[in-house]
Amino acid sequence: MTSATPERRRGRQLPTADELRIWRDFIETTEALTSQVSTRLQADSALSPGDYAVLLALSEAQGRKMRSSALAAHIGWERSRLSHHLGRMERRGLIRRQECQTVPRGSEVLLTPTGADAFRNATFPHLRAIRELFVDALTPEQLRAAGEIAAALRAHLGTRRED
Amino acid sequence: MTSATPERRRGRQLPTADELRIWRDFIETTEALTSQVSTRLQADSALSPGDYAVLLALSEAQGRKMRSSALAAHIGWERSRLSHHLGRMERRGLIRRQECQTVPRGSEVLLTPTGADAFRNATFPHLRAIRELFVDALTPEQLRAAGEIAAALRAHLGTRRED
DNA sequence: TCCATGGAATTGACGTGTCAATCGGCAGGT
């Protein structure tokens, strides 16, 4: 099949040691980064990244409420994941769920005052953490490169969907 | 306090809209990437990334065994996390635990033949997935930049430890 | 009318991760 390669061995399929080292560095570092940001968010506002994503979406929604499936699509979660998460958030009083009048079997998620407060108080320190831990760590060129790398990876992941 | 300061001042603490967009792209993309790699690993060899990390460390260890605390340090996990994970892996027959002769209260983790097999069969497809999903997605310069970004982020995280 | 078919959402089982106890043994000091 794919035998026409510049490598002296036929179709080299494995990453080199250097490539592998970069992979491990990259993955471990981004994991440490998200973990730090998440720890800060938790410490500053008792919210998890998931909580924050849900509250952000609801804050920006019309009437501070959203159909459950629309919410899932908006933040890119599976519906089951969202359902579990909403259950936990509802127990803490951050959101409420109610039957949707227009759609049978539909559920509407709405932001409670408690949730709105929590989100408002979380935003500033969270954005500051992103700046301190991510933006400030990189030169402007590195930041630009990070955006391009993300775009390239995403495009590549996209193409491989059907492969 | 720092209230009446317009945007252009050096005291700005929040990321710009562009910086924030890059942050979100970057984080979401790396998460999608790790999730894809993990899904492949699972499909190809019924191992999780955690399983793979443990098996890799044990495969390279003297006598295919390692003190539990040394293992935790080697792969950078909290000991409690490792303990839970080893329990699950032991149930599946991938590893075994035994009392350590030299150290009181010490536990030794050792690779079973089943575990060694699983690791051997997992390695090739896993490395291929890394190449396909990560290395192949980037130009050589982007790959180099990814390594530098990881280094910069890690260095920055390190300095903030004591802050 | 009755059934199956499908969409929206939830639920259960289970793997995974963190944090705070806890356990068990071995100091060191008195």
Add this chain to the structure above:
DNA sequence: ACCTGCCGATTGACACGTCAATTCCATGGA
């Protein structure tokens, strides 16, 4: 000998995610 403290490891409680059922209801044939 006794108490106290540490150290290695485990455990329990809980949050989080995924996958495979399952529930509820509406609707379109037979």
